[in-house]
Amino acid sequence: MFKGFNKFILGRINCLGIVMISLTCGLSAQSQLVGDNYIYQPNIKSVKFHLSGLPLTQPILGLNTSSRLQLWFDDLDADTKNYIYSVEHCNADWSTSDLDVSEYLVGFNTEKIRTLDFSSITRKQFTNYRLSFPNNDMQVTKSGNYLLHVIDDDSGGPVLTRRFMVVDNQIGIITSFKNPINAGKVKSHQRIDLRVNYEDADLSNPMENVKVTIYQNGNWNQSLQGIKPLFDANNELQFSPQDQIIFPAGKEFRYVDTRSIRYRSERVEAIEEYRDGYVIFVEKDKNRKYRNFFADQDFNGQFIIGTNDRDNQQLNADYIWTNFVLEAEAPLADGSEVYIIGGFSDFQCKEENRLSYNPEEAGYSGEILLKQGVYNYWYVAKDDGVLDFERFEGNYYETENEYTVLVYFRKLSDRYDQLVGARTIQSYTR
Numbered sequence: 001m002f003k004g005f006n007k008f009i010l011g012r013i014n015c016l017g018i019v020m021i022s023l024t025c026g027l028s029a030q031s032q033l034v035g036d037n038y039i040y041q042p043n044i045k046s047v048k049f050h051l052s053g054l055p056l057t058q059p060i061l062g063l064n065t066s067s068r069l070q071l072w073f074d075d076l077d078a079d080t081k082n083y084i085y086s087v088e089h090c091n092a093d094w095s096t097s098d099l100d101v102s103e104y105l106v107g108f109n110t111e112k113i114r115t116l117d118f119s120s121i122t123r124k125q126f127t128n129y130r131l132s133f134p135n136n137d138m139q140v141t142k143s144g145n146y147l148l149h150v151i152d153d154d155s156g157g158p159v160l161t162r163r164f165m166v167v168d169n170q171i172g173i174i175t176s177f178k179n180p181i182n183a184g185k186v187k188s189h190q191r192i193d194l195r196v197n198y199e200d201a202d203l204s205n206p207m208e209n210v211k212v213t214i215y216q217n218g219n220w221n222q223s224l225q226g227i228k229p230l231f232d233a234n235n236e237l238q239f240s241p242q243d244q245i246i247f248p249a250g251k252e253f254r255y256v257d258t259r260s261i262r263y264r265s266e267r268v269e270a271i272e273e274y275r276d277g278y279v280i281f282v283e284k285d286k287n288r289k290y291r292n293f294f295a296d297q298d299f300n301g302q303f304i305i306g307t308n309d310r311d312n313q314q315l316n317a318d319y320i321w322t323n324f325v326l327e328a329e330a331p332l333a334d335g336s337e338v339y340i341i342g343g344f345s346d347f348q349c350k351e352e353n354r355l356s357y358n359p360e361e362a363g364y365s366g367e368i369l370l371k372q373g374v375y376n377y378w379y380v381a382k383d384d385g386v387l388d389f390e391r392f393e394g395n396y397y398e399t400e401n402e403y404t405v406l407v408y409f410r411k412l413s414d415r416y417d418q419l420v421g422a423r424t425i426q427s428y429t430r
Contacts, residue, residue, distance in 0.1 A: 033158050035094040035147060036220065037346045040158040045126070045319070046305055046344075046371045048072040049148070049162045052132065056302050058218055058404050059164035060422050061134075063143050069164060071131040071148070072305075072314065074371065078125035082153035083113045085131060087138070090145040092211060092408040092417040093225065094163070099142065099416050107138040113150070117315055123277040124319035143168035143419040144408075163220070165406060167422040172197035173405050175425050181243050188395035190427050191246045194239040196229070196407055201420060203409055207232055212239065213406040216247050217300040219347040221387070249399040249427075250389060253298040253342065253376035256282045258320055259308040261372075279321045284363065285379065286327050293396035298376050300402045302343040305373040317372040324355065325365040326379050326392065331357040334383060338364045341387070342377040349382050401427040 039047060051057040052068040061067050075081065089097045089104045101109050115130040133148070134140060143166050150159040174195040179186050192214065198206055207229055215223035224245060229237035239245060257265040261278050264271060270281040310316035324340055332338070338357075339349040355364035364379075379392040407421035 033149060033161060035090065035096075035163075036161065037163055038161045038348075039346070040160060041152075042352075043076045044160055045074045045076055045369070046072070047160055047162070048305065049164065055304055056299055058424055059162065060404075060424075061140075061164065061166045063140075063166050063168040068135075069133045071133065071150075071162065072128065073150075073160065074119075074126040074128050076124070076126050076319070078118065078127055080116065080127065083129060083150055083159060084110050084153045085113055085133075085148060085150050086110045087133075087140065088147045088149065089140075089142060089416065090147055092145060092213060092406075092410075094145060094147075097144065097416040104140055104142040104144075104416075105138065106141055107136075110151075111137045112153070119318075120312065120315045121310065122316065122318040126319070128314050140166055142166070142416065144417055145419070165419055165422060167406075167419045169421055170198070170201035170409075171203070171407055171421040172199075173407060173421050173423040175403075175405065175423070177427055180246055185243070185246065187397050188249060189246050190249045190397060190399075190401065191243060192240060192403060192405075194227075194245060194405065196237040196239070196421065197235065198237065199235040203420070204411060206237055206409070209409055209411055210237060211408050211410075213408070214245060215404055217302075217402050218343060218404070219301060221347050222247065247401070247403075248390065249395045249397050249401065250378070251288060251293065251393050251396055251399050252296045253301050253378060254285060255298060255374060255376050256280075256322065257374045258322060258370065258372050259306050259317075259374065261318065261320065262309055277320065278318065279323060279367070281323045282325070284325045284327055284361075287392050289390065289392060289394040291394070293398055295398065295400075298400075299343075299374070300400075301347070301376045301378070303373055303375040305371055307372045319369055319371050321367045322370045322375075323365065323367045325358075325361050325363045326355065327363040328357070329362065332381060336381040336383040336388070336391075338392075339380050339382060339387075340366070340368065340377050341380055341389075342375060344370065344375055344377070349380065349387060355379075398428060403427065 049059050049071050052070045089099050091097050113131050117128050119126045148162045176193045178191050178193045180189050180191045212227040213225045231238050267283050269283045272279045306313045307317040338355045340353045341347050355366040358365040380387045380389045381391045404424045408417040409420045410417045
């Protein structure tokens with residue numbers, strides 16, 4: 001059971017560590033808590049979790065610092081609910097650690113989310129909930145991986161789960177990008193050369209006790225976990241002399257800007273108004289697999305909520321049905337399903353962002369209810385639970401990607417994985 005929630009949930013599912021890049025479909029809906037970024041209720045939308053004031057950052061806190069994380073989410077039921085939250089300490093592979101709550105938490109184990117506001121002058125009504133963490137009620141005392149759980153206190157049902165990390169920076173992380181050794185991947189993949197300097201840290205037997213996780217663009221489905229050093233040279237751990245740390249590069253994310261319902265942005269073809277809301281039609285997208293690489297600025301798959309038509313970005317931004325079409329002469333011959341994924345869907349293939357083949361549109365089409373903002377997205381094909389983004393997007397080595405490097409340390413006698421270093425890097429800077 002998740003410690004701190006055993007009075008609410010009678011079971012749990014751990015998200016086991018991934019030791020290679022895994023492009024898998026999102027978890028199916030179920031009543032148990034999971035150790036991943038996940039939304040359990042269909043009325044919960046537009047979840048953002050990041051460093052306070054920095055909506056595109058990874059949720060990484062410095063231990064014993066003044067940094068704060070900000071959680072935002074909307075409830076489309078537009079009422080008031082008793083939402084409570086708690087945090088759980090996890091190992092490097094996101095399984096529950098052996099620490100008792102009192103060993104990693106100061107304050108109360110569960111607290112109510114007290115900050116909420118109702119939407120204003122929007123066609124679609126909603127309640128916006130906000131939480132700043134750590135706060136006066138709850139602080140963490142250990143480094144490592146954590147899960148933030150939000151629960152409906154009235155029904156006892158899970159609402160959402162978010163991953164975050166707390167780092168006690170003790171080591172130096174040195175990275176560079178090199179061409180893959182495998183000639184067949186030189187134009188399509190990115191290889192990271194990694195070194196960890198522990199000269200100023202007290203890390204005993206680091207060859208055995210240090211391991212690294214790297215994930216791409218905030219997407220835990222594209223991660224390498226449990227990476228071990230290959231040798232130690234003068235207090236500097238050496239990784240990846242071959243193709244140990246290598247990722248498919250993808251291409252820059254597609255985007256749509258829906259911040260205005262008064263005028264069409266660059267990629268908006270039409271805006272239609274109805275009594276109960278609006279529909280935005282995005283310009284038709286094409287298969288980019290064999291198209292030349294185009295260096296365009298993106299948010300590395302993330303999204304930002306906002307409106308250009310009104311003042312309050314969170315409470316005045318409306319929910320709009322956003323229509324997407326991916327051109328295709330015929331349905332995929334192998335029967336694969338087609339989805340739109342991005343940070344807005346936690347990079348998961350949810351039913352609400354699945355597309356259907358439409359002969360009249362000569363492509364795959366669908367409408368997704370999205371709050372006004374700027375969204376990055378990709379089209380992916382799903383076959384037997386595996387997501388294939390190369391089929392519609394392709395890979396090109398010059399793509400600018402964001403990688404987050406996490407360095408864990410654990411002695412044989414320890415009961416948890418310390419996070420002793422964290423760094424977010426860009427593959428290319430234009």
